[in-house]
Amino acid sequence: MNITYRRGGPEDAAELDRIFDTVFCDTFGHLYRAEDLNEFLTSFGIEDWRAQLQDPRFAVQIAEAGGRAAGFAKIGPLKLPIENERPAVLLDQLYxxxxxxxxxxxxxxxxxxxxxxxxxxxxxxxxxxxIDNHRARRFYDRFGFEPVGRYDFMVGKHVDEDVIMRKAL
Known part of the structure; x- marks a missing residue:
């Protein structure tokens, strides 16, 4: 199947929201109580996507297979509890x-x-x-990302331990 790539725009908000929810639930949904998962998934919706897609601090690249969105990557401003003295971006999502x-x-x-x-x-x-997403950790390791801290990632009222990783360019 032919894979093409393009920059995401505000008109892609609903599709990105659908992919995010689908991939998150497929990968992690079994870990959470239904109310925590629902709270998390509804805390960022189509209007939030649209706002970010119009904000020049964010950028989204969409992969399409057979003319349908198959995945995306989103970068934006650094918003982690980590000290950084150099210009940096956050790879916010790659799904x-x-x-x-x-x-x-x-x-x-x-x-x-x-x-x-x-x-x-x-x-x-x-x-x-x-921390337990070993497949993703191996992927990021291959690209030279290194652990530099930990982060509490909230899914509703549930706290997951995430690893903060950094790659110097």
Missing amino acids: VLKEHHGAGIARDLMDWVFDEARRRCAEDIYLTVF
Whole structure:
């Protein structure tokens, strides 16, 4: 299947929200009480996506397979509890629908993240990843991200331990 890439815009808000919810639930949904998962998923919706897609501090790259969105990467301003003296961006999300795993989409999206971060004159890229998400950790390790701290990631009232990772550009 032919994979194409394009920049996301406000008109993509509903589709990005759908992909985010689908991938999050497929990957982590079994870990949470229904009310915590629902609170988390409804805390950021289509209007929030639209606002970020109109905000120049954020950028989203969408992967499409057969003309349908298959995944995306989103970068934005650094908002983690970490001291950083150099220009930096946050890789806020990199999500690929399960049926497209193994197609090289995540790798291509990560290449875009590096290019976009450099275009923004960032010297560091940060991200957080759930401590037990071993597949994602291996992926980020391959790209040279290193653990630099921990982060409490809230899903409703449930606290997950995330690892803060950094890559110097």
